[in-house]
Amino acid sequence: MKTKLLSVFSLCALLAATSCQDHREPPASGQLPTPTTLASGLGAPIGLARDAKGQIWVTEAGAGRVSVITPDGNKYPVITGFSVTVSPENTPDGLNHLAYKDGMLYILHGVDDKLYKADVSNFKPGDPAMTVSQLSSEPIGQFVLNYKFKEDTDDSNLYNLTFAPNGDLYITDAAANAIIRRTPNGALSVFTELANIDNPTTVGPPKINVVPTSITFDGDKFLVTTLIGFPFPVGKARIYKISQDGSVDTFQEGYTTMVDLLLAPDKRIITLSVGEFGPQGFAQNSGNIKQTVNGQTTTLLTGLNYPTSIIAGTAANTYYVSSLIDGTVKKITY
Numbered sequence: 001m002k003t004k005l006l007s008v009f010s011l012c013a014l015l016a017a018t019s020c021q022d023h024r025e026p027p028a029s030g031q032l033p034t035p036t037t038l039a040s041g042l043g044a045p046i047g048l049a050r051d052a053k054g055q056i057w058v059t060e061a062g063a064g065r066v067s068v069i070t071p072d073g074n075k076y077p078v079i080t081g082f083s084v085t086v087s088p089e090n091t092p093d094g095l096n097h098l099a100y101k102d103g104m105l106y107i108l109h110g111v112d113d114k115l116y117k118a119d120v121s122n123f124k125p126g127d128p129a130m131t132v133s134q135l136s137s138e139p140i141g142q143f144v145l146n147y148k149f150k151e152d153t154d155d156s157n158l159y160n161l162t163f164a165p166n167g168d169l170y171i172t173d174a175a176a177n178a179i180i181r182r183t184p185n186g187a188l189s190v191f192t193e194l195a196n197i198d199n200p201t202t203v204g205p206p207k208i209n210v211v212p213t214s215i216t217f218d219g220d221k222f223l224v225t226t227l228i229g230f231p232f233p234v235g236k237a238r239i240y241k242i243s244q245d246g247s248v249d250t251f252q253e254g255y256t257t258m259v260d261l262l263l264a265p266d267k268r269i270i271t272l273s274v275g276e277f278g279p280q281g282f283a284q285n286s287g288n289i290k291q292t293v294n295g296q297t298t299t300l301l302t303g304l305n306y307p308t309s310i311i312a313g314t315a316a317n318t319y320y321v322s323s324l325i326d327g328t329v330k331k332i333t334y
Helices: 008-017 140-146
Strands: 036-039 045-050 056-060 065-069 075-080 095-101 104-109 114-119 136-138 158-163 169-173 178-182 188-193 212-217 222-226 237-242 248-255 258-263 269-273 287-293 296-304 307-312 318-323 328-333
Touching: 045 318, 045 328, 056 095, 075 104, 104 158, 114 140, 114 158, 140 158, 140 169, 140 178, 158 212, 169 212, 178 212, 222 258, 237 258, 248 269, 258 307, 269 307, 287 307
Parallel strands: 045 095, 045 307, 095 158, 212 258
Antiparallel strands: 036 328, 045 056, 056 065, 065 075, 095 104, 104 114, 114 136, 158 169, 169 178, 178 188, 212 222, 222 237, 237 248, 258 269, 269 287, 287 296, 307 318, 318 328
8 A cells, every 4th residue: 555645744654765915115125024823732733724804724633633713712622433544654544635615614524535524513612523524525536547648656645725796616736746626526637747847957857846835816817835845946936826717827936835825815925944955855844935026036034944835824924834743823923
């Protein structure tokens, strides 16, 4: 049986082996904001999603559960019993990202190769948790494994997801290097494939995977962040733009190990990097958040420890970031 990878960090190691409008300027250099901890004690959090109440839904890969964090920082289990395995790199594998829409959670699991769906419209913090056996699921990973890609990896890692206005769900597969489209009636298709790129270094294979991580719809096109596979060259990760017909083009270049992206209400692009890769792997506390306005990129925050997801808060200039290693969700305001 193939190893199924939960986190981008496990994926990297495997590749190596084989809403208020906000127009304020970012803080000046030397005046970066200081994060505060909203919630701690989480079991390897990966994905975050916010609802209209300001509650944050989080996948805890190491604990095999989905929890909700209230605006005052209290956390409650919502769904338990998801499978957890340990990768060869000794990191937990299983739950990946999730999305919240109209009282439903859409949850990706990279080991089970499934999309799970949970009705949480009537769930109140403190209610008894559901179990995974109560959820409906769809074997989207099996569809990926059966599909013959141009550059077939014979693997699947359902990693992140977003909805388009027509109700279609778009999923990044960080092992197949493709975007999967699911219609509201559950029909699946390959929306697009992301081709390997030339390795600009003298280390590793001549071609390297782009490894799609997050996907965002800006009202006209999709923006997809990439990690870039081993040897994880600095400054070579790209944001791709994908038109609604699946055509792919480069949107922005010059990034490193991106794992998430969000659009501020005024269309500023906020990107999250997991960190810098060195001889001992990803360095601790080397993750960062950057902002791009009119093609100009500035750093909002450095020193993040293996960040995995970033979402906007209800207030302007407020963001929440999960840390896989620290087991926290931190609030960032500037």
